[in-house]
Amino acid sequence: MTSKPTWISVAARMLALSVLLITSPASANGYREQGKTVKVAKSDLHVTPPQDWNKLSNRPGKNAETWTLDGEQLNDVTFYGGIAPGKPLVKERNKKREPLPKMKKDTLLIEIPELLEGTYRAYKQIGIFKLTSTEPSKFLGLDSVKFTYEYVDADNLTRLGEGHAAIVEGKLYMATFDAPRLHYFAQGLGAFHALVGTARLH
Amino acid sequence: MMRNMSVRLVSLLAALAPSAVLAEAPPMPPPYEGVYQPQGVDEIGFWRQDDESERALSNSPIVIRDEKLNSYLKEVLCKAVGPDRCGSTRIYVLREPIFNASMSPNGTMRVFSGLLLRVRSEAELASVLGHEFGHFEKRHGLQRFKSARSGTDLLSWASLLASMSPSYQTRASFQNLELSVYGNLYRFSRDNEREADLLGLSYMNNSQLRPQAASEVWLNLMGEYEASAKVRGLKKPRFNRIAFTASHPPQAERAEYLSDLADPGGADRDDGADRYREALAEWLPEFLNDQIRLNDFGGSEYVINSLAEKGWTADLWFARGELFRLRGNQRDLVNAVDFYREAIVLDPDMADAYRGLGLSQLKIGQRTDGQAALAQYLNLKPDASDAPMIGMLLPKEKTE
Numbered sequence: 001m002t003s004k005p006t007w008i009s010v011a012a013r014m015l016a017l018s019v020l021l022i023t024s025p026a027s028a029n030g031y032r033e034q035g036k037t038v039k040v041a042k043s044d045l046h047v048t049p050p051q052d053w054n055k056l057s058n059r060p061g062k063n064a065e066t067w068t069l070d071g072e073q074l075n076d077v078t079f080y081g082g083i084a085p086g087k088p089l090v091k092e093r094n095k096k097r098e099p100l101p102k103m104k105k106d107t108l109l110i111e112i113p114e115l116l117e118g119t120y121r122a123y124k125q126i127g128i129f130k131l132t133s134t135e136p137s138k139f140l141g142l143d144s145v146k147f148t149y150e151y152v153d154a155d156n157l158t159r160l161g162e163g164h165a166a167i168v169e170g171k172l173y174m175a176t177f178d179a180p181r182l183h184y185f186a187q188g189l190g191a192f193h194a195l196v197g198t199a200r201l202h
Numbered sequence: 203m204m205r206n207m208s209v210r211l212v213s214l215l216a217a218l219a220p221s222a223v224l225a226e227a228p229p230m231p232p233p234y235e236g237v238y239q240p241q242g243v244d245e246i247g248f249w250r251q252d253d254e255s256e257r258a259l260s261n262s263p264i265v266i267r268d269e270k271l272n273s274y275l276k277e278v279l280c281k282a283v284g285p286d287r288c289g290s291t292r293i294y295v296l297r298e299p300i301f302n303a304s305m306s307p308n309g310t311m312r313v314f315s316g317l318l319l320r321v322r323s324e325a326e327l328a329s330v331l332g333h334e335f336g337h338f339e340k341r342h343g344l345q346r347f348k349s350a351r352s353g354t355d356l357l358s359w360a361s362l363l364a365s366m367s368p369s370y371q372t373r374a375s376f377q378n379l380e381l382s383v384y385g386n387l388y389r390f391s392r393d394n395e396r397e398a399d400l401l402g403l404s405y406m407n408n409s410q411l412r413p414q415a416a417s418e419v420w421l422n423l424m425g426e427y428e429a430s431a432k433v434r435g436l437k438k439p440r441f442n443r444i445a446f447t448a449s450h451p452p453q454a455e456r457a458e459y460l461s462d463l464a465d466p467g468g469a470d471r472d473d474g475a476d477r478y479r480e481a482l483a484e485w486l487p488e489f490l491n492d493q494i495r496l497n498d499f500g501g502s503e504y505v506i507n508s509l510a511e512k513g514w515t516a517d518l519w520f521a522r523g524e525l526f527r528l529r530g531n532q533r534d535l536v537n538a539v540d541f542y543r544e545a546i547v548l549d550p551d552m553a554d555a556y557r558g559l560g561l562s563q564l565k566i567g568q569r570t571d572g573q574a575a576l577a578q579y580l581n582l583k584p585d586a587s588d589a590p591m592i593g594m595l596l597p598k599e600k601t602e
Contacts, residue, residue: 099497
């Protein structure tokens with residue numbers, strides 16, 4: 001036997017539904033306007049984009065955020081904002097079964113490229129990844145490491161990448177640019193450099 | 203009419219369920235029919251699709267284009283299945299760090315680099331390649347396609363019929379039917395695998411290679427899975443459990459029947475371990491590096507130790523050093539230092555071993571020794587991709 005729904009229960013349901021709709025995460029990707037300083041990767045890292053960028057709503061990790069010009073996987077800039085010791089760069093699919101390499105208290109700048117390599121290889125289960133250069137540089141006004149790499153992604157497309165990383169009080173701050181070797185990498189590299197040049201810690 | 207339909211459904215279901223394929227004794231390989239051409243509309247279409255995917259594969263950046271390696275693999279396949287059979291396949295080695303190989307209907311064999319890293323002899327490799335060839339010879343791809351098609355056809359008709367009499371009883375029966383059709387498809391796939399295992403083994407029994415190696419492949423793989431689970435703090439894997447959706451028989455079962463059915467007379471035959479090591483020598487460091495960086499400490503250590511059973515080489519010591527350094531606990535770094543030193547004893551010009559040694563020493567407080575090792579790295583490899591960064595770690599007077 002079922003009782004007839006009263007107006008109170010109907011109203012309660014409508015309310016519940018509207019609350020659900022309001023609180024559901026926004027699926028739309030964001031827009032980052034030229035010249036407006038924004039906080040990235042839920043951290044104290046701030047950038048002032050010299051041109052308009054898109055921010056993807058899917059964040060690869062708790063303290064990571066991806067921006068793109070033409071679309072995901074075409075030219076991705078990923079910011080890692082203050083990855084603390086003991087944390088992986090991106091969210092692990094399964095903490096126990098598929099763990100990723102972690103940032104450590106004693107990680108040296110020269111080991112950051114290896115940390116990224118290990119993360120990419122383990123997360124994507126790929127076999128072709130090569131660090132092509134690693135050199136000292138400046139990022140966020142600090143001593144940092146600049147490195148470039150080449151890999152074949154899970155979609156069988158060869159991509160090139162460049163990363164800038166600095167360690168501040170044991171936390172890793174990094175920006176990477178990943179794009180297909182064909183056309184997109186060379187085309188977007190200038191925009192990436194311009195964007196990274198505006199990165200500041202507040 | 204309804205009754206007639208249900209009789210048909212039952213007979214269709216029966217057609218889906220293959221008979222048990224496990225034989226008592228190893229079967230002899232069937233006579234080979236020569237260059238096979240696809241028959242009938244299904245197979246012709248299936249092959250056409252496959253030709254297209256092979257065309258894409260042959261241009262893929264993950265294919266290892268090493269003629270020497272490729273012709274060696276072909277030679278091993280020919281040793282296993284005989285020279286008349288092996289001509290109908292093309293082997294592609296893919297740079298993928300997992301244990302796998304596959305065969306598609308038109309004779310495209312894909313061999314993953316993770317498989318080449320894990321097998322330890324020609325005989326072990328031949329048993330896997332023979333298994334894959336068994337799929338080709340028995341046309342399993344086509345059979346699976348057809349069984350999947352009749353299974354899903356059956357379910358479509360059944361869902362139509364079920365919707366005509368919407369009662370709880372019909373719904374429950376439909377769900378049962380759905381489960382049994384899917385269960386059958388997975389079982390069919392497992393039976394195909396068993397059949398290919400047996401056929402592969404009978405090639406081995408009739409070859410010049412040691413057939414017992416077929417079961418050793420699975421024993422070795424189980425050892426690796428166990429080691430990997432142990433370090434990750436997972437429960438010990440159960441190798442005899444068959445999941446509903448398992449496409450392959452469980453490893454323990456395969457190891458058991460392959461060992462039971464291997465020709466005891468062949469136990470003294472050559473397994474070609476030395477030839478295999480020689481052929482893979484150039485690629486081994488690369489494949490080891492791919493494995494180590496997957497962040498699977500237990501599995502990687504098992505693979506390294508298993509390769510080292512026939513003697514430690516500089517490459518193996520170096521790989522072990524890298525594995526420990528990348529895990530990076532203080533105790534690991536101390537061990538890594540020892541392993542890099544072992545590598546350097548066997549190969550004093552191994553630049554990367556000095557790099558690992560130096561970085562590990564810096565992190566355990568042996569600054570002077572560490573810097574000396576890094577300086578040696580730069581001496582041996584002045585144009586290393588990270589030379590400018592390593593240079594920063596050296597005392598000023600050494601870099602100027």
